[in-house]
Amino acid sequence: MKEKKRESFRHFMNRESTAGFVFSLPFSIGFLMFMVVPMGLSLYYSFCDYNILAPPVFVGMKNYIKMFTDDPVFLKTIGVTFYFAFVSVPMRLVFALIVALILFKTTKATAFYRAAYYLPSIIGGSVAVAILWKRIFATDGVVNQLLRIIGIKTSFPWLGNVNTAIWTLIILAVWQFGSSMLIFLSSLKQIPVTLYEAARVDGANRFSQFFKITLPLLTPTIFFNLVMQTINGFLAFTQCFIITQGKPLNSTLFYTVYMYKQSFEFYNTGYGAALAWIMLGIIGLITLILFATKKFWVYTEGV
């Protein structure tokens, strides 16, 4: 009996699937502990009155109802976040594509330029750059100094004006075009040279080569970048949190920062959790819509 048990244990340990489970254990444990459990908790809290300090009290849909019926700031932040995402992401993609096209032709210096243009993507999301940005757009900052040099005497408060403050954040986002640029570069390289040669033989100029060959063959990459960057755009936090804190008049208050403020500044953690789940829904919906449009403009045939 004992012998048999040992035998079956050995058999169990020797199975391929056991090894598979064991080797995936570090990830599984991490995934369960740091993703599934916190998400489950957050879903539960979103149905509670919870102020961090006292235990949560179940209140059903109250938080969700309050959001749509009794919270003008919620609607305002949705507006701001959509504006930010839908302006900054297309601008960033266009910019990334233009720079990728410029850097496509290999010369001795391209490697350096590629690295240099990629740099903002690495450091752009950092606190240090956010603080630098704040200084650049200050009344006595670099922007106003430059304007003074070209003859416009101004001490315009870029960050303090309702119309311009959001643009400082958009420009910062556009500046971080590096990772999209690299993806564009690599897919530009995959376009066969033969296509261009054939087009040249047929007498197509540079312009129509770009619109008839390059752009259609890039659409899968554009689509990928668009989806990823839109999701990132909705999740932007640091820039707003450090540079503007939502000021002035909530004109730059990102959804994520509002969520943070509700959760940790006003101690309405239950409400903050509900906000997070609505955000998940919104991002999911937008991704779905983007995928639905795919068949109209993304080229999927083999090259």
Added chain:
Amino acid sequence: MKKKIALLMSCCMAAASLAGCGGSSATATTAATQAPATTQAATTAPSKEASGGSGDVKLTMSWWGNQVRNERTQAALDLYSEQNKGVTIEGQFSEWSDYWNKLATSAAGQSIPDLVQMDYMYIDQYVKNSLLVDLKPYIEKGALDVSSISENTMASGTVDGGIYAICAGINSPAMMYNKTLLDKNGITVKDYMTIDDFEAVSRQVYEKTGYKTSIVYGTAQTYLDYFMRAYDVVLFGDKKMGGKAEDYIPFFQMYETGLKEGWLIDPGVYAEISIGSVEQDPLVNGSSPETMSWCAFANSNQLTAVQNAAPEGVTIGMTTWPSPDPKKSGYLKSSQFFSVGAHTKNPDEAVKVLNYLVNSSDANNILLGERGVPASSKIAQELSPKMDAINQEIIRYINEVVTPNSSPINPPQPDGASEVFNLLNQVQEQLCYGTFDAKAAAEEFFNGANKIMSQK
């Protein structure tokens, strides 16, 4: 061979994960059993013998503040470790706004630091959720000596009959002003200015120098509280706001007047600075008179920091905040408190450290009243000859200007206060950007705040 390795790995993994689970469930249960135990200790006299003295005791203390405070407090704590072998105290410091996020999160995780720097605004909330230890039994036992602290000062750390917080320093609201600038232009500022006096000075300064006036922006709550005291209105009632909407008009009127007459600083200036930072206040920071202010609303213990941040050759003066009736508005307060966190494993040792910070000459020779005039009159007296001119001025201000004309501070702010204050600052912002006039702002604020409070 491959299989053997896999087997070996799996054993290790299984053992590790089992140990992991076992460990976490064990700590979870101890934490669960410990929570009621500590609250019990908080209500009844502690029977547990001190675990300090022998063996290694590790404590943590958290506070908010500035660089000077961080260095001095850590030095004082290190001295304690030197005098009490086996005890190490780890200091955790952060900025004011981050501090409360961190503290709340650690409280939720049942791991609030052993020693906590508390603020009057939050005491109520923390005590009601039994996160602080009642110090009364320790005072009765003699472990904590409060004999040289005045009754009034002790009262501010008392909630529902229990003593949960000991004053770390006394201060009072104080307006800092650019004395050099005003002297040069022959403008005088006197203590106990009314709003009319204040507006007159602001107008004069603007006409003569171009310097503008900064009235608390983004952190208006304390000033509103101070202002309303002149009308005998306490900001918070039971689940509602004090007074009527009309009562709040004069406060907002001041901003409207300043805006119309041009002497109020442009609100865009505040978008570029961290609000609450002494070093970035328009009083000391800015490139032209247009973006600078002749005055700043602060607290008396900040005079050192403001003077340090001021440009060379500028002397900073200190006077009372303007109010419709400054003598009625004035109060002394604890700039901050020391409390013992309810999750501590060594309440006795923590209380001992607290006693050391409040009563020891050694500790206070290092701290040097950075948190305000020491609560212990004995220590305050001992310290005063060692203090520099600025600190002497702070003590003079507290003793001669504020104390004769002050009344007890309003009760601690209830749950929901931080949301009300956020609303106040947004209304104020809209007022400064011209969306509201004073009357509309008062109504918007009063009705919104009432709604927030009624839901609490």
